[in-house]
Amino acid sequence: MEGPPSSRGCTSSPTPSARPQVKFGNTTFKTDVYLKSLNPHWNSEWFKFEVDDEDLQDEPLQITVLDHDTYSANDAIGKVYIDIDPLLYSEAATVISGWFPIYDTIHGIRGEINVVVKVDLFNDLNRFRQSSCGVKFFCTTSIPKCYRAVVIHGFVEELVVNEDPEYQWIDRIRTPRASNEARQRLISLMSGELQRKIGLKVLEMRGNAVVGYLQCFDLEGESGLVVRAIGTACTLDTLTNPATFLPTCHSPSKEMKESPLAHPANSHGCRSTHNSPIHTACGSRLTQNLSVSVPTLIYTGMGSAGKDGPFKALLRQQTQSALEQREFPFFTLTAFPPGFLIHVGGVVSARSVKLLDRIHNPDEPETRDAWWAEIRQEIKSHAKALGCHAVVGYSESTSICEEVCILSASGTAAVLNPRFLQDGVLEGCLEQRLGESQPPGCGFCHTPYDEVNTPFPAHLALCCCCRRQKVPDVLLTTIDLPAQAAVVGKGCLIQARLCRLKKKAQAETNATAISNLLPFMEYELHTQLMNKLKLKGMNALFGLRIQITVGENMVMGLASATGVYLAALPMPGGIQIAGKTPGDGSYEQHVSHMQRKINDTIAKNKELYEISPPEVVEEVVGSPIPEPRQRSRLLRSQSESSDEAAELDLSHGKKDAFVLEIDDTDAMEDVHSLLTDVPPPPGFYSCNTEIMPGINNWTSEIQMFTSVRVIRLSSLNLTNQVLNKNFNDLCENLLKSLYFKLRSMIPCCLCHVNFTVSLPEDELIQVTVTAVAITFDKNQALQTTSTHTEKSLQRGSSDNEELLQFPLELCSDSLPSHPFPAVKATSVDDSSFADRCGGWIELIKLKAQSIRRGSMKTSRRLLPPRPRGSQRLILVSRGES
Amino acid sequence: MTSELDIFVGNTTLIDEDVYRLWLDGYSVSDAVALRVRSGILEQTGATAGVLQSDTMDHYRTFHMLERLLHAPTKLLHQLIFQIPPSRQALLIERYYTFDEAFVREVLGKKLSKGTKKDLDDISTKTGITLKSCRRQFDNFKRVFKVVEEMRGSLVDNIQQHFLLSDRLARDYAAIVFFANNRFETGKKKLQYLSFGDFAFCAELMIQNWTLGAVGEAPTDPDSQVDDMDVDLDKEFLQDLKELKVLVADKDLLDLHKSLVCTALRGKIGVFSEMETNFKNLSRGLVNVAAKLTHNKDVRDLFVDLVEKFVEPCRSDHWPLNDVRLFLNQYSASVHSLDGFRHQALWERYMGTLCGCLLRLYHD
Numbered sequence A: 001m002e003g004p005p006s007s008r009g010c011t012s013s014p015t016p017s018a019r020p021q022v023k024f025g026n027t028t029f030k031t032d033v034y035l036k037s038l039n040p041h042w043n044s045e046w047f048k049f050e051v052d053d054e055d056l057q058d059e060p061l062q063i064t065v066l067d068h069d070t071y072s073a074n075d076a077i078g079k080v081y082i083d084i085d086p087l088l089y090s091e092a093a094t095v096i097s098g099w100f101p102i103y104d105t106i107h108g109i110r111g112e113i114n115v116v117v118k119v120d121l122f123n124d125l126n127r128f129r130q131s132s133c134g135v136k137f138f139c140t141t142s143i144p145k146c147y148r149a150v151v152i153h154g155f156v157e158e159l160v161v162n163e164d165p166e167y168q169w170i171d172r173i174r175t176p177r178a179s180n181e182a183r184q185r186l187i188s189l190m191s192g193e194l195q196r197k198i199g200l201k202v203l204e205m206r207g208n209a210v211v212g213y214l215q216c217f218d219l220e221g222e223s224g225l226v227v228r229a230i231g232t233a234c235t236l237d238t239l240t241n242p243a244t245f246l247p248t249c250h251s252p253s254k255e256m257k258e259s260p261l262a263h264p265a266n267s268h269g270c271r272s273t274h275n276s277p278i279h280t281a282c283g284s285r286l287t288q289n290l291s292v293s294v295p296t297l298i299y300t301g302m303g304s305a306g307k308d309g310p311f312k313a314l315l316r317q318q319t320q321s322a323l324e325q326r327e328f329p330f331f332t333l334t335a336f337p338p339g340f341l342i343h344v345g346g347v348v349s350a351r352s353v354k355l356l357d358r359i360h361n362p363d364e365p366e367t368r369d370a371w372w373a374e375i376r377q378e379i380k381s382h383a384k385a386l387g388c389h390a391v392v393g394y395s396e397s398t399s400i401c402e403e404v405c406i407l408s409a410s411g412t413a414a415v416l417n418p419r420f421l422q423d424g425v426l427e428g429c430l431e432q433r434l435g436e437s438q439p440p441g442c443g444f445c446h447t448p449y450d451e452v453n454t455p456f457p458a459h460l461a462l463c464c465c466c467r468r469q470k471v472p473d474v475l476l477t478t479i480d481l482p483a484q485a486a487v488v489g490k491g492c493l494i495q496a497r498l499c500r501l502k503k504k505a506q507a508e509t510n511a512t513a514i515s516n517l518l519p520f521m522e523y524e525l526h527t528q529l530m531n532k533l534k535l536k537g538m539n540a541l542f543g544l545r546i547q548i549t550v551g552e553n554m555v556m557g558l559a560s561a562t563g564v565y566l567a568a569l570p571m572p573g574g575i576q577i578a579g580k581t582p583g584d585g586s587y588e589q590h591v592s593h594m595q596r597k598i599n600d601t602i603a604k605n606k607e608l609y610e611i612s613p614p615e616v617v618e619e620v621v622g623s624p625i626p627e628p629r630q631r632s633r634l635l636r637s638q639s640e641s642s643d644e645a646a647e648l649d650l651s652h653g654k655k656d657a658f659v660l661e662i663d664d665t666d667a668m669e670d671v672h673s674l675l676t677d678v679p680p681p682p683g684f685y686s687c688n689t690e691i692m693p694g695i696n697n698w699t700s701e702i703q704m705f706t707s708v709r710v711i712r713l714s715s716l717n718l719t720n721q722v723l724n725k726n727f728n729d730l731c732e733n734l735l736k737s738l739y740f741k742l743r744s745m746i747p748c749c750l751c752h753v754n755f756t757v758s759l760p761e762d763e764l765i766q767v768t769v770t771a772v773a774i775t776f777d778k779n780q781a782l783q784t785t786s787t788h789t790e791k792s793l794q795r796g797s798s799d800n801e802e803l804l805q806f807p808l809e810l811c812s813d814s815l816p817s818h819p820f821p822a823v824k825a826t827s828v829d830d831s832s833f834a835d836r837c838g839g840w841i842e843l844i845k846l847k848a849q850s851i852r853r854g855s856m857k858t859s860r861r862l863l864p865p866r867p868r869g870s871q872r873l874i875l876v877s878r879g880e881s
Numbered sequence B: 001m002t003s004e005l006d007i008f009v010g011n012t013t014l015i016d017e018d019v020y021r022l023w024l025d026g027y028s029v030s031d032a033v034a035l036r037v038r039s040g041i042l043e044q045t046g047a048t049a050g051v052l053q054s055d056t057m058d059h060y061r062t063f064h065m066l067e068r069l070l071h072a073p074t075k076l077l078h079q080l081i082f083q084i085p086p087s088r089q090a091l092l093i094e095r096y097y098t099f100d101e102a103f104v105r106e107v108l109g110k111k112l113s114k115g116t117k118k119d120l121d122d123i124s125t126k127t128g129i130t131l132k133s134c135r136r137q138f139d140n141f142k143r144v145f146k147v148v149e150e151m152r153g154s155l156v157d158n159i160q161q162h163f164l165l166s167d168r169l170a171r172d173y174a175a176i177v178f179f180a181n182n183r184f185e186t187g188k189k190k191l192q193y194l195s196f197g198d199f200a201f202c203a204e205l206m207i208q209n210w211t212l213g214a215v216g217e218a219p220t221d222p223d224s225q226v227d228d229m230d231v232d233l234d235k236e237f238l239q240d241l242k243e244l245k246v247l248v249a250d251k252d253l254l255d256l257h258k259s260l261v262c263t264a265l266r267g268k269i270g271v272f273s274e275m276e277t278n279f280k281n282l283s284r285g286l287v288n289v290a291a292k293l294t295h296n297k298d299v300r301d302l303f304v305d306l307v308e309k310f311v312e313p314c315r316s317d318h319w320p321l322n323d324v325r326l327f328l329n330q331y332s333a334s335v336h337s338l339d340g341f342r343h344q345a346l347w348e349r350y351m352g353t354l355c356g357c358l359l360r361l362y363h364d
Helices: A055-057 A176-204 A252-258 A277-285 A311-323 A364-386 A507-535 A586-606 A614-620 A642-648 A667-678 A720-741 A788-796 A799-804 A814-818 A839-850 A855-859 B019-026 B029-038 B041-045 B049-070 B071-080 B085-099 B101-107 B114-116 B119-127 B131-149 B154-165 B167-182 B196-210 B235-249 B251-265 B272-292 B295-301 B304-317 B321-337 B342-362
Strands: A006-009 A018-024 A025-029 A060-069 A076-081 A095-104 A110-118 A147-162 A210-220 A227-236 A342-356 A388-403 A402-415 A460-462 A469-474 A487-501 A540-548 A554-566 A577-581 A658-662 A684-686 A698-712 A748-758 A762-775 B001-011
Touching: A055 A176, A060 A110, A076 A110, A076 A176, A076 A762, A147 A176, A147 A364, A147 A642, A176 A210, A176 A227, A210 A388, A227 A364, A227 A388, A252 A540, A252 B251, A342 A364, A342 A388, A342 A507, A342 A540, A364 A388, A364 A402, A402 A507, A402 A540, A487 A507, A487 A684, A487 A748, A507 A540, A507 A554, A507 A577, A507 A586, A540 A748, A554 A720, A554 A748, A577 A586, A586 A698, A698 A720, A720 A762, A720 B001, A720 B049, A839 A855, A839 B235, B001 B029, B001 B049, B019 B029, B019 B049, B029 B041, B041 B049, B049 B085, B071 B085, B071 B154, B085 B131, B085 B167, B101 B119, B101 B131, B114 B119, B114 B131, B119 B131, B131 B154, B131 B167, B154 B167, B167 B196, B196 B342, B235 B251, B235 B272, B235 B342, B251 B272, B251 B321, B272 B304, B272 B321, B272 B342, B295 B304, B304 B342
Parallel strands: A577 A658, A684 A748
Antiparallel strands: A006 A110, A018 A025, A018 A060, A060 A076, A076 A095, A095 A110, A147 A227, A210 A227, A342 A402, A388 A402, A460 A469, A487 A554, A540 A554, A698 A762, A698 B001, A748 A762
16 A cells, blocks of 8 residues: 655755655565665555554554665654545545655654555454544534534543653663654554544444544653543535535424424423413423423432423423433534524533543553543533533643643533434434524523523523523623624634742642632633623623643633624623722722723724624613612622622622722732733734634635744742733734734634643743634625525535624614514613622632632632542533523 | 744745845844834834834744745745745745845956855945845855856756746846856946946847857757857857958958948938047957957956947047947948958857947947
8 A cells, every 4th residue: 555655855965865664563665775866766666565454543654764874774864654544434535645744853844755555445344343444533613514414423532541652761772863753653553543442432323423523642741641532423424515505494483393392292291380481482382292201300410400491491301312321412513503502501611630640551541531531520510500411612621730730621501402413313404404483593592591590690681682581691602603693793802811820849739739729710710701801892702712721830821712792692781990999089080090991992892893782782781881889899809808798799789880899909900901902903803713703705815824932931029910911911912923924914814713821841931823814805894695595605605604694793784673672771781790600709709708818829728639639629610600 | 021932834934025125135133123113014013013023033034944945946836845825936036036236246257256255245345235145146146157057058048947037037147147157357447337237238149149059059969068058158259250350450441441331421420520530440449359359368358348449439539329329330231342351241240249239338
């Protein structure tokens, strides 16, 4: 399966005599030496390897180009690794041919070699086979455009462990190059093995592809090398004509009949005692005979179960049956076929601090598996607490420093349409739209829980679109904006950044210190995010990703998300600044000055992002900064204004605005940092979702890029404030640089912006950004597609537009035509941030009132330490909470 | 907070034309940043000085990596590391090989050797072009020279093929190579009024008519030790030029030639009397230049001689350009009527080119 190579541009010596060596598994072939040439041609015969398909999947094809030297040992000029997995798909081409870069781990790319690889596959159909040839892997978190999802099976995960060659005894006596190559080969091998194993699981589920495949390498150092992956198993069907995958029928009533929900049973399966008008409305759609006899509860552990409206309960029961066999009803996808997503609950996340120990038996990586299983279980129960049975937009990550490792997982709790989850029964059902009587633009915003039974204090409002269901005032998710969502204006990238100093420590002490820091960091990141969201005049975050990075002497947190204004959600209130010491004239003046600046910024942002929601909503909420009476107070986690307990009663009353209290320099800085975030220059937009909400006329000019920056902090007098400022500047400058560099692409949007923070050394901070800059046509920006046929044409013509078809985007004229009556002002309100926090935050706050700062940081330990020295801490941040 | 590392890698390699120009002009990063700030870019884009610094650094690094490829432009086309659209590639190459008029005048006709390279300091001081830029331009000349020196076929085509330059720039390089190979003196004070364009024009005419390639005698045996076709002057032709001496040595022939020219030009040119008085001197000058070309040293002085023997005398008598043209045409054509003169073809090959050159050289 091997071809005639020729190479060019090897620059090791003026005229090397090159000879490639081809290796697969343990078999090696060599070509003749081509003497003294920079452009050798070997045109060798085919090198033939006969191997098991298991090896075919695991092993890479290795080509080493040697400089054949008569005097010394043959030196390698460089190597080429070719993953032959893509040749194993049944419908794919069986030949790879072309120029591959010859890479040396020390010198980089040293030339190119032309290789032809051919595979003749005799697939092993044995039931007990260990190979999984032909399963496709897609990293994209949406169904690739040229495919149709027949069934979305669900979560697949696998983990492979090995010793890290860099920590083997032999590493002391071999060259760095040999060490690098050993590692490279191992990584390639482990990755192959991992994918083969994942593939087996997919085949077991009767799928043929993994979408949203996320593969990570944890370099645990002494304790080994862990390769782990998660993904969503799917059965994909190739689309012959991409334009035809659109649903042709949009009549909800018709599809209603096809839906299993249209044959429901009576309602005594649900222990529904709640009878809110909203739920009656839902119930009335599904009154007849509920035959689902699943009296058991969806979430038995939670007291709030069973009190939901019949519709919701029914949905749960339906999906429950589809999901209950599953250990983890998780989906790594962030974009879904229409109708798949019914409700979105909010973000669920869990973190756990672990102490790494040597993996004794690499074939049975039990500890690592157990760690992740624990976290996933945690996530699952959080989702249940939010009244959801599934988690979408799920992802996992780690941060390792010495022997401490933070495992994180996050996702969005959601209620899914059961039809999509049932194997084979409804072949092709993904093409149909769910028969929902709700306007499609707002359905997913509706809360899966109801007002009385919210698992946390929350303020719900009537949906601004349909006026029937309840929606949260702010929605946080890790998924992309659903295609059918109604958005006002454009979205933007919102980041919260935070650093905390940490004392250098060893093992358990270190783990404890980190565990103690984490809740405060999460809280502050959340606060920052919410403040920035308010400042932008928006009410929802998509693609939320919170990254925590541990270093020797600091912990960094970076939260990125794309803010949008969802038409269904109530208008956000403003931000109110409150001074600590009223009466002081100059201070008051300063506060009012700040207030003015903030108000100006909000107004400016609204203009910038074209946020002009319909008047109806405006009326409801009133001015962005309401009367002082209605304010609630937002407390920063470390703010120790204990004497104001009365005002800290956060869960009562109607509040419209966030209140930022500037009672110390810290808070002052926070307010300042809010204002220092510079908006992108005119003509630029940015978001961290795959596509920018609110833009639908992309051109074909695309620039994908990576940018890396490392800064060295001056170690003198390093305080949290200085650290925060440095980190903030680093990120802001990086963004500014990107805008500057790409200015020739204006009008342009940076999509899929992904920041990765690492702390390679004591005083070094490294930030890596990857993103795709896509230009769009400004002139067409105001054209909105009015009919579905037009949309379908557009979708067929452009790959990128799928997510941009918002019925209401940009066209403010169309919005006032909503047939909704104005609602009284009191019914829509903005609860303060505090209301949205889970129980743990409440706890912290209570403490914050009574404990002085300083003592607080060390006094909290949320959970008792686990056996074997691993500290554990789980946090839930709930979007609308 | 100090920056340790700052890089940007795009799918398509981004190239800022302004920064490229600054880099080619040999400015250091800090100078380039200062110049960019002065251009008002900060106000236009709302960027900060830090952003500009980082951007400039990044571009310089890219250019530095590209430079190796620019030395062999065909490599730039085929490499896989930098994705650059073809139009951009052409721009990069063209700009890299573009030279400064002031610089080229200093080195035109000089041997492209290490010795000359050492003088670049002086040239840099004299012309105000940074030493870095001088080096690049010099190395370009030398590189092109080395590649095409030994090559057969049209000089311009060879340059275009190997360096992917535009037609114009390839022609300029052909002139530079031709001058460097024949070591024509261009630096004398009396030649200072001439521009590179003047010389390039002459070089092109000479390549077209006076080299071996011009005659179209492609050697049938590729191994034969024949001179390079376009780069070297046709030795045989230069030898033959001695035969022209008869035009001034034979007094009768000279008188006849003069009377033919005078008859034809009477009343047609404004400087008739001056022409009449100077005819013999001018004719002697032009013919002697031809006769001397057998010696390498005299070949080098060709332009000095032409200016000394023809341009300067005419200029001191204030001949208008048109009169010079009429005179040269008549002077060259009248020889055909000289029955005793047998080397008509040779005269034609010599004077055809020389007339063109002289007319170009005749200006203030």
